[in-house]
Amino acid sequence: MSKHSITISVNGTDHSAEVDSRLLLVHFIRENLDLTGTHIGCDTTSCGACTVLINGRAVKSCTMFAVQANGAEVDTVEGMAEGGQLHPLQEGFWEKHGLQCGYCTPGMLMSAKHLLSKNPNPTEDEIRWGISGNLCRCTGYNKIVEAIQYAAEKLQQEEVAA
Amino acid sequence: MIPGEFDYHSPQTLAEAISLLVEHGDEAKILAGGQSLIPAMRFRLALPGTLIDINRIDGLSYLREENGHLLIGAMTRESALEESDIVQSKYHLLADAAAVIADPLVRNLATVGGNIAHSDPANDHPAVMLAYGATVMAAGPNGTRRIAIDDFFTDLFENSLEENEILTEIRIPTPAAGTGGAYLKLERKVGDYAISAAAVQLTMSGGTCTAARIGLTNVSPVPMRAKNAEQALVGQTLTDDVIEAAGQAAAAECDPSQDLRGSVAYKRDLTRVMVKRTIRKAMERAN
Numbered sequence: 395m396s397k398h399s400i401t402i403s404v405n406g407t408d409h410s411a412e413v414d415s416r417l418l419l420v421h422f423i424r425e426n427l428d429l430t431g432t433h434i435g436c437d438t439t440s441c442g443a444c445t446v447l448i449n450g451r452a453v454k455s456c457t458m459f460a461v462q463a464n465g466a467e468v469d470t471v472e473g474m475a476e477g478g479q480l481h482p483l484q485e486g487f488w489e490k491h492g493l494q495c496g497y498c499t500p501g502m503l504m505s506a507k508h509l510l511s512k513n514p515n516p517t518e519d520e521i522r523w524g525i526s527g528n529l530c531r532c533t534g535y536n537k538i539v540e541a542i543q544y545a546a547e548k549l550q551q552e553e554v555a556a
Numbered sequence: 557m558i559p560g561e562f563d564y565h566s567p568q569t570l571a572e573a574i575s576l577l578v579e580h581g582d583e584a585k586i587l588a589g590g591q592s593l594i595p596a597m598r599f600r601l602a603l604p605g606t607l608i609d610i611n612r613i614d615g616l617s618y619l620r621e622e623n624g625h626l627l628i629g630a631m632t633r634e635s636a637l638e639e640s641d642i643v644q645s646k647y648h649l650l651a652d653a654a655a656v657i658a659d660p661l662v663r664n665l666a667t668v669g670g671n672i673a674h675s676d677p678a679n680d681h682p683a684v685m686l687a688y689g690a691t692v693m694a695a696g697p698n699g700t701r702r703i704a705i706d707d708f709f710t711d712l713f714e715n716s717l718e719e720n721e722i723l724t725e726i727r728i729p730t731p732a733a734g735t736g737g738a739y740l741k742l743e744r745k746v747g748d749y750a751i752s753a754a755a756v757q758l759t760m761s762g763g764t765c766t767a768a769r770i771g772l773t774n775v776s777p778v779p780m781r782a783k784n785a786e787q788a789l790v791g792q793t794l795t796d797d798v799i800e801a802a803g804q805a806a807a808a809e810c811d812p813s814q815d816l817r818g819s820v821a822y823k824r825d826l827t828r829v830m831v832k833r834t835i836r837k838a839m840e841r842a843n
């Protein structure tokens with residue numbers, strides 16, 4: 395089995411490692427980097443708990459090899475809060491009770507981040523569509539949708555203020 | 557679950573990728589979006605000794621119109637179809653399908669070329685491309701050749717690509733005036749494969765259907781055209797009776813198998829319904 399020297403920028407910091415070809419990106423993130431905010435909820439590419447951004451696009455990190463992300467910029471949930479300040483999406487999940495057990499939350503946050511980067515003012519339908527690759531067994535989704543609406547409004551207000 | 561062991565290559569050029577395929581033969585598999593292959597490797601249903609990742613080859617991802625065709629680079633992601641103005645405004649059948657393939661996360665990686673090369677009758681693009689009468693371009697050690705989509709799918713997960721060939725492009729004829737298309741799929745939940753789905757491309761002239769192609773998803777071991785249903789439409793005014801006859805023809809000629817998605821009888825009847833609904837939607841768009 396081939397081994398590869400890779401460098402991946404995770405939340406703005408370069409990480410280099412020698413990895414087996416078959417190492418999945420989610421295992422690299424959780425085990426090599428000890429960033430356990432990215433979850434594993436299934437073995438079938440179905441749940442989205444492992445969602446991260448690769449060069450700004452939300453993907454399932456359990457269905458990509460670490461070596462494929464060589465040279466890429468990866469964002470995980472750990473990189474969302476800045477300077478001790480929650481990201482408006484995180485604040486929205488807090489304010490609107492967008493989580494119960496929290497297992498799906500990191501993936502939801504990353505999918506929502508990608509959605510709002512493409513579409514800063516989504517309709518309710520567009521939000522539901524945007525998170526349709528992420529399963530939640532607790533909330534029934536309504537609170538998650540409200541949390542994302544909260545964040546969209548806040549981000550737009552910040553934009554106007556700036 | 558962890559995939560079996562393999563050697564990984566990421567060539568920068570198509571020529572390099574083809575020579576790796578020649579060198580490694582049936583040991584090797586192309587890695588495109590990985591959204592079918594990696595799950596299969598994690599279940600050890602696929603155990604390739606060598607993976608040839610074509611994601612780092614420039615110039616395999618594009619959507620452009622040329623000489624009366626839409627050219628789709630093999631590495632074009634499903635999400636690019638959703639974001640493309642050309643696709644959304646002129647290729648309605650393709651746009652319909654792109655929105656219902658898997659889920660948004662999978663669509664950010666999954667490729668159109670991979671969807672066709674995988675040749676799974678449960679995948680949505682095979683029926684779409686059959687309905688469009690698309691052409692597949694394949695590059696191998698002896699150059700590039702074109703394969704008509706009607707000759708492409710040969711068996712379950714099998715196609716007419718040679719072991720050392722890479723699918724590089726799909727060409728869809730630009731719809732002529734009076735032509736409309738649609739794709740409708742019934743799925744149990746977002747991200748699931750179709751229980752049954754129909755792809756219809758129709759040309760209408762003065763109220764008469766002058767051409768029709770219909771592809772079906774997940775109701776046969778090999779992606780199929782519903783040729784009897786097509787024949788029921790061509791030369792006819794599309795009255796309710798004619799559309800019902802086409803639906804019944806499709807129900808009779810498909811060949812579904814029983815699984816968790818339903819019984820054979822249910823899937824046949826559902827195919828009748830899906831074909832009828834899709835014909836109606838394609839007709840609206842043709843006018």
Ligand SMILES: Cc1cc2nc3c(=O)[nH]c(=O)nc-3n(C[C@H](O)[C@H](O)[C@H](O)COP(=O)(O)OP(=O)(O)OC[C@H]3O[C@@H](n4cnc5c(N)ncnc54)[C@H](O)[C@@H]3O)c2cc1C
Pocket residue numbers: 438439440585586587588589590591592593594595630656657658659662665666667668669670671672673674678679680681717721722723724747748749750
């Ligand atoms: C949860 C989930 C739900 C899904 N739901 C759907 C669905 O509803 N409808 C649907 O159509 N699909 C669905 N898919 C499948 C998805 O669209 C796949 O991505 C697609 O089938 C294969 O495309 P890929 O680019 O990921 O190919 P890969 O997985 O990389 O490759 C698939 C196969 O094709 C071969 N291959 C790929 N590209 C080429 C090429 N250019 N030349 C030669 N051989 C090549 C590979 O060697 C491999 O054997 C789903 C996948 C998941 C994980």
Ligand code: FES
Pocket residue numbers: 433434435436437438439440441442443444445454455456457
């Ligand atoms: S862990 Fe479930 S999709 Fe990745």
Ligand code: FES
Pocket residue numbers: 492493494495496497498499529530531532533
């Ligand atoms: S909060 Fe428990 S799975 Fe979503």
